[in-house]
Amino acid sequence: MEIKIFHTADLHLGMRFAGYPDVQDELINARHETLENMVEVANQESCTLFVMAGDLFDRTTLNVKDISMVARTLNEFEGELVIILPGNHDYYTHDSKLWNEFSKHAGDRILILKNSDIYDLNKYHLKIKIYAAPCSAKHSNENMIKWDNSRESTENVSIKIGLAHGSLEGVSPDFNKTYYPMTRKELESSGLDLWLLGHTHLPWPENPDKNSRILIPGTPEPDGFDCKHEGSAFIINMESSSNMKVQKVSTGKYRFFIDQVVLNDDKAIASMKQKYTGDEYSNMVLRLILKGRLRKEELEGVEESIELINNGVLLLQIVKDELHESITPELINSEFTENSFPHQLLLSLLEEKKEISFKSLQKTYDIIRKIRNEN
Ligand SMILES: [Mn+2]
Numbered sequence: 001m002e003i004k005i006f007h008t009a010d011l012h013l014g015m016r017f018a019g020y021p022d023v024q025d026e027l028i029n030a031r032h033e034t035l036e037n038m039v040e041v042a043n044q045e046s047c048t049l050f051v052m053a054g055d056l057f058d059r060t061t062l063n064v065k066d067i068s069m070v071a072r073t074l075n076e077f078e079g080e081l082v083i084i085l086p087g088n089h090d091y092y093t094h095d096s097k098l099w100n101e102f103s104k105h106a107g108d109r110i111l112i113l114k115n116s117d118i119y120d121l122n123k124y125h126l127k128i129k130i131y132a133a134p135c136s137a138k139h140s141n142e143n144m145i146k147w148d149n150s151r152e153s154t155e156n157v158s159i160k161i162g163l164a165h166g167s168l169e170g171v172s173p174d175f176n177k178t179y180y181p182m183t184r185k186e187l188e189s190s191g192l193d194l195w196l197l198g199h200t201h202l203p204w205p206e207n208p209d210k211n212s213r214i215l216i217p218g219t220p221e222p223d224g225f226d227c228k229h230e231g232s233a234f235i236i237n238m239e240s241s242s243n244m245k246v247q248k249v250s251t252g253k254y255r256f257f258i259d260q261v262v263l264n265d266d267k268a269i270a271s272m273k274q275k276y277t278g279d280e281y282s283n284m285v286l287r288l289i290l291k292g293r294l295r296k297e298e299l300e301g302v303e304e305s306i307e308l309i310n311n312g313v314l315l316l317q318i319v320k321d322e323l324h325e326s327i328t329p330e331l332i333n334s335e336f337t338e339n340s341f342p343h344q345l346l347l348s349l350l351e352e353k354k355e356i357s358f359k360s361l362q363k364t365y366d367i368i369r370k371i372r373n374e375n
Pocket of ligand 1: 165200
């Protein structure tokens with residue numbers, strides 16, 4: 001029996017991206033496109049199961065149109081079954097408007113794991129048992145791994161797969177232990193053959209191998225500057241409970257990237273321009289933190305480069321609080337009355353610049369300008 005599982009989690013459909021008004025629609029729609037693409041990849045790879053290990057949705061208050069669209073996309077999966085675990089963002093309660101609405105549009109090959117229970121997939125002709133640990137609230141300081149194993153027969157040949165959503169000790173940050181905390185020890189000693197988890201947005205292990213039995217696919221579509229990877233999912237090829245191969249696939253449409261660029265001469269400006277106008281940045285929300293000191297005409301060159309970079313990326317954010325015009329005799333002459341106190345002070349500091357740091361000169365210049373502007 002060969003079974004292929006497409007394992008994803010934490011798509012967070014319905015995120016609002018209010019902090020990115022200029023590209024808000026693109027970022028919102030990208031999550032839907034990524035779901036469509038993942039279903040397509042799972043179909044091309046002839047996967048048997050499509051597993052969403054929690055937080056398919058970002059919240060429980062989505063509108064009907066979006067909920068039905070997601071169900072229709074998942075209905076396109078051509079394998080045996082789509083298995084959805086409610087996570088801590090899209091947790092399940094019996095009066096849940098989200099899951100009740102979703103169920104209306106979901107075809108008969110979509111299984112929502114509503115209860116902490118053992119789901120036997122024998123009825124789908126699969127020798128698999130799913131041990132489900134769904135979330136029933138946003139927070140919990142206890143995980144949901146609490147099945148009654150006593151009625152399990154030992155001669156059962158099914159592959160046992162745990163499906164849980166929450167933090168994993170040593171892997172996910174969860175300082176107050178409020179995200180259904182789990183430990184590796186507890187998962188490893190559970191007697192199950194494989195654990196498919198969700199919650200942590202960073203994939204883990206980074207490079208899974210044939211011995212990886214606890215898997216976190218990470219978010220398939222990056223959702224902010226905290227997310228430094230390109231979006232991923234896992235495809236697990238199972239020959240038997242002891243023979244598995246795990247492959248990581250890249251899934252994201254957009255990426256978020258922050259870089260600090262020190263600009264002290266024309267060369268640095270040119271290399272910034274060359275780097276960030278490259279094709280690999282066309283799908284980026286890019287934040288560049290510019291630092292350094294440049295002559296006036298060089299600063300104009302920076303503005304030209306920014307415009308070119310801006311044309312190529314999805315969104316460019318420039319932070320230039322620490323990019324300054326270099327202090328030259330010409331600048332001092334143009335800013336201050338000749339032979340005035342600040343004029344003399346700054347010129348003499350500039351002449352002695354070998355003994356004092358540029359920082360002190362900059363500081364003095366800034367203080368004097370501030371005092372002058374306040375008066
Ligand atoms: Mn979560």
